[in-house]
Amino acid sequence: MKCIYIGNLATRxxxxxKKKESCWAGPSVFSAMTAKKLGxxxxxxxxxxxxxxxxxxxxxxxxxxxxxxxPAWQDTAYEVEYDKEGGxxxxxxxxxxxxxxxxxxxxxxxxxxSYFGQIGVDVLKxxxxxxxxxxxxxxxxxxxxxxxxxxxxxxxLNKEEYLKYVDILKINARELYFLTGKSTxxxxxxxxxxxxxxxxxxxxxxxxxxxxxxHYIKVPxxxxxxxxxxxxxxxxxxxxxxxxxxxxxxxxxxxxxAAAAASFVVEGKRGENIADLKKVEKRHKTLKEIFLx
Numbered sequence: 001m002k003c004i005y006i007g008n009l010a011t012r013x014x015x016x017x018k019k020k021e022s023c024w025a026g027p028s029v030f031s032a033m034t035a036k037k038l039g040x041x042x043x044x045x046x047x048x049x050x051x052x053x054x055x056x057x058x059x060x061x062x063x064x065x066x067x068x069x070x071p072a073w074q075d076t077a078y079e080v081e082y083d084k085e086g087g088x089x090x091x092x093x094x095x096x097x098x099x100x101x102x103x104x105x106x107x108x109x110x111x112x113x114s115y116f117g118q119i120g121v122d123v124l125k126x127x128x129x130x131x132x133x134x135x136x137x138x139x140x141x142x143x144x145x146x147x148x149x150x151x152x153x154x155x156x157l158n159k160e161e162y163l164k165y166v167d168i169l170k171i172n173a174r175e176l177y178f179l180t181g182k183s184t185x186x187x188x189x190x191x192x193x194x195x196x197x198x199x200x201x202x203x204x205x206x207x208x209x210x211x212x213x214x215h216y217i218k219v220p221x222x223x224x225x226x227x228x229x230x231x232x233x234x235x236x237x238x239x240x241x242x243x244x245x246x247x248x249x250x251x252x253x254x255x256x257x258a259a260a261a262a263s264f265v266v267e268g269k270r271g272e273n274i275a276d277l278k279k280v281e282k283r284h285k286t287l288k289e290i291f292l293x
Contacts, residue, residue, distance in 0.1 A: 001040040001243060004107045005031045006123060007114030007140070008076045008096045009046045009056065015081040023270050024056055026076070027113035027137060030232035030271045032065045034239040034261065035109075037276045043107075047072040047096035047117075068103070072096040076117065078151075090151040092116060102126060109242050111135040113235060116143055116151070124165040135168040135242045137235070142178040153178055164195040168245070170238035172202050185209060185216065198251065200258075202237055204230075210255045219255040220291055222263035222283050232271030237262045240280070256292075260284040 007028035014021045032042040043066040052075055060067050077093040100120035110127045111134075112119050118140060128134045141162070144154040155178050163169065169191060173183055180187040189211050191199050199211040208219045240261035245254035260283035264275035 001035075001108045001246065002043075002106065003032070003035045003040050003109040003111065003239075003243070004043045004045065004102075004105065004127065005035070005111050005113050005239075006045045006099055006102060006119055007031075007112065008099070008117055009044070009048060009052070010076040010078060010115055011053075013077070013079045013093075015079060024053075024059075025115065025231070025270070027115055027139070027235040028111075029060070030235035030265075030274070031111055031113045031239040032060075033063060033232075033271060033274050034236045035243060036063055036065055037274050038240065038243055038261070038280065039277050040109075040243060042066065043068060043105075045070065045099060045102050047076070047099060049073060049075050049096070051075065070099065076115075078116065092145050092149045092151065095145070099123060107132055108246055109133045109135065111137075111239065111242065112140075113137050113238075114140040116140060116145070121161050121165075124162060128165045133167045133242050133246050134165055135170065135238050136162065136166045137170045137238060138175040138179060139234075142175055155179070155181070160194055163191070166196045168198045168200065168238065168242055169196040170200050170202070170234075170241075172204075172234070176201060185211075189214075189216065198245070200238060200241060200255070202234060208237070208255065208259065210251055212251045217252060217255060219259050220287070222260055222287055224263055224267050227266050228273075229269045230266050231269070232274065233262045233265040236265050236271075236274060252292075256287045257281075257284045260287055 005028040010026040012025035028044045035042040045068045048069040074094045076096045079091045081089045141156045177183045201209040207221045237258045241254045241258035244257040261280045267273045
């Protein structure tokens with residue numbers, strides 16, 4: 001299966017008290033790593049400058065992921081600072097800019113995955129076909145860069161222009177509110193009227209709801225023994241869901257498979273514990289045996 005992930009690579013600096021820790025980041029990376037681990041061909045499209053760290057490029061190439069770089073003056077970098085109460089402040093240090101065009105290609109799955117920096121609707125128009133799946137993570141479309149470079153959240157006013165091309169829309173509770181003005185299951189169901197065939201609403205430790213046609217299912221999480229870091233879990237979930245749904249056309253199978261894949265990510269740091277197909281299938285089977293018998 002050929003999969004393409006569109007979104008800028010980024011450098012993230014995590015600030016906790018006096019401690020600073022920088023790492024490579026970006027939803028497109030975690031998504032492509034997931035697809036590759038599950039046995040599929042993966043391509044990333046990103047804006048990148050000539051100064052992009054060559055170690056990162058080698059790392060991506062070593063994983064067997066194709067990297068398509070579009071020219072940019074600078075690369076995307078941001079800081080995340082947590083306070084004692086668990087609140088966070090995000091500051092954009094530099095921005096590679098929006099991705100407004102991509103080369104046409106014969107892809108089975110197209111996924112729009114960017115932490116920050118909107119992706120042009122022409123990208124969706126170019127790559128969407130009747131026989132492929134277009135997956136969109138709403139995260140990037142509700143983020144607004146303030147004059148002081150901090151991030152706040154804003155309603156997605158032109159969502160209809162995008163969602164008519166979307167097969168699978170991935171949202172969380174915050175994104176649901178900024179898309180609909182409400183945080184109810186009915187408001188999530190209403191999003192189906194704008195074009196998506198499936199809406200996945202992820203709720204962290206509470207599991208997920210998946211909306212399809214006039215129905216929804218509640219999907220539990222796989223309880224892990226040790227929680228380390230949630231980085232990348234929100235990118236692995238829609239990626240795993242899409243590849244399994246493309247294979248089976250079964251919403252329940254895809255939802256439980258995605259829950260199993262996501263469970264591995266929180267057991268390691270920064271997406272380093274993304275699991276291969278054999279491991280995911282084992283947890284997938286266990287989840288179904290517990291909850292679907």
